[in-house]
Amino acid sequence: MIWISIAGLGVIILYQFIYIRNTKRQMKEISYILDDICSGNLDRRLLADENSIVRELVYKINEIVIRDKEKFLEKEKSERAYKKLVTSLSHDIRTPLASLIGYLEVLEKNGVTGGERDEFLKIAKRKAVNLGDYIQELFEFLKIESGEWVYDLKKQNICEVTRLILADWIIKLEENKIEYKFEIPEEAVYVVLDKSAYTRILTNLIANMIRHSHATQLTVRISYSLNKISLSITDNGIGIDEKDLPFVFDRLYKCDTSRGDNSNGLGLSIAKELTASLHGEIHAESYCGRGTTFRLTFPKA
């Protein structure tokens, strides 16, 4: 009897011994990996066996590391965007500025007369105005990026707001010989909006259309359902190449065709960021040679 007890006790002690040794080994490994994580390597993950007592703990630590890594990547991403911005800034300002100076130099030397002189003055002015727009856009981009944009969210009749914004565009559209059609419901449809952000979104989309699409027709349509309103801006221009389409909302992305002219790759990305801030979504559909549709959807208030 005694012998059986002793043997039983022995087995228990042996089992405990192995168990403790295993746990110690696991702890040592965890500590080793944690050292690596502490020194900044957020790619490390702790592994837990199915029956390990520290499993829950390991899972929690992993969760924290993964979250840290995500934050780190987010930061890295915006740093990269800034770097890219700085390099492309120098091109984007230099190019129009150089040609502006070029035109002014010719004018100054009286190299042209009469009608051509007027034409050159017009070109020079247009270039200066475009540069001004560019700098305005850049300023707004930086404001969004740094989180300085203050949103004044209010419940508003989106149909009314849209009509007012579009009214300001009519002269510009006529100047560019673009026929327009606005299909906006008479009744009031309410959406929570920041008016200046919404204005900027539409402005950027229409300006982008005028600048790049070579369209002759523009349709702006608002429709709504029970809980959503959708606004579409459709042109009949050259369309966006299939290979560019997924990236048009990326910061600083420029399609090949618009690399040289006065585009900065900011307009659409600003539109996207602002739309997201208003809890909306933005999509682009395009058929080469047949035109492009930008579709915005917002939740109804």
Add this chain to the structure above:
Amino acid sequence: MENQIILRTKGLTKKYGNITAVEKININVKRGRIYGLLGRNGAGKTTIMKMILGLIAVSSGDVEVFGEKLPGNENQIYKRIGSIIETPSFYSYLTGTENLEIFARLRGTIKKDAVKSALEVTGLPYKDKKPFSSYSLGMKQRLGIANAILNDPGLLILDEPTNGLDPVGIVEIRKFLQNLCREQGKTIIISSHILSEIALLADDIGIIHGGHLVKEISMRELEEKNKKYIEIKVDSVPKAAQLLENLLNCKNYAVTDKNCVEIYEDTLDPVSVANCLVTHGVGLSSLHFKHETLEDYFTALTGGARFE
């Protein structure tokens, strides 16, 4: 952390008897980037990957992963790499979920429901009844990838991951890998024999030809080479810009430096640009016409052998 080298090989060589399969391979894989090993079938891509993963013995040379020498640290290092080499092999009579659960039990897990989430992100059903043997090739590849990412490794080594997939599947896998790299900061090494595939996916490219690494180059440098444009250096950029616009009707150009203009308009030829500038009194100190295509570049590198 940027530009940190995650994986480096030095003089990596594999010999089978008298035959040298790959010779003196020096590759450098940077953190958070997709490294594409490009080469025709039989060039030695898989051999390199197998040596890195310790699946075949190294004849000579070194492999360094996560800053540590490989022989001696295998236990710690291989836990941190996810991989697929050739076609992934699983138990054919078990379902995808059961297969992954076996691997999870063998290797340990990093979170609750690790199997479920790995299947979800690769677009495979969790707990369905279909055995692996009746999976389509695309599903098999996906399960391979699910297994590779099960423990959220920092480095993935994937041998021809889009092999045998239909075009839709290829696009999906490509997006998935790009997302892993861009959004989760993973480092990925993939191999392929298709130039366009690598060009779409990779940040850095190592070109393997006949067992040799003929070139290691970043995609950005390559794109720079691949651009078609006329580069001019002039004494007065404003004057040149004005002439380009007004006389040559060129809007597609950029001023890239104090005296440097790049002209992208492809209807313009270098001779007419030079003529126009010079006759209007612009001092032209250099004109360079860049117009090499990617295919030309690779063909030149591999001594005439063409890629698909």
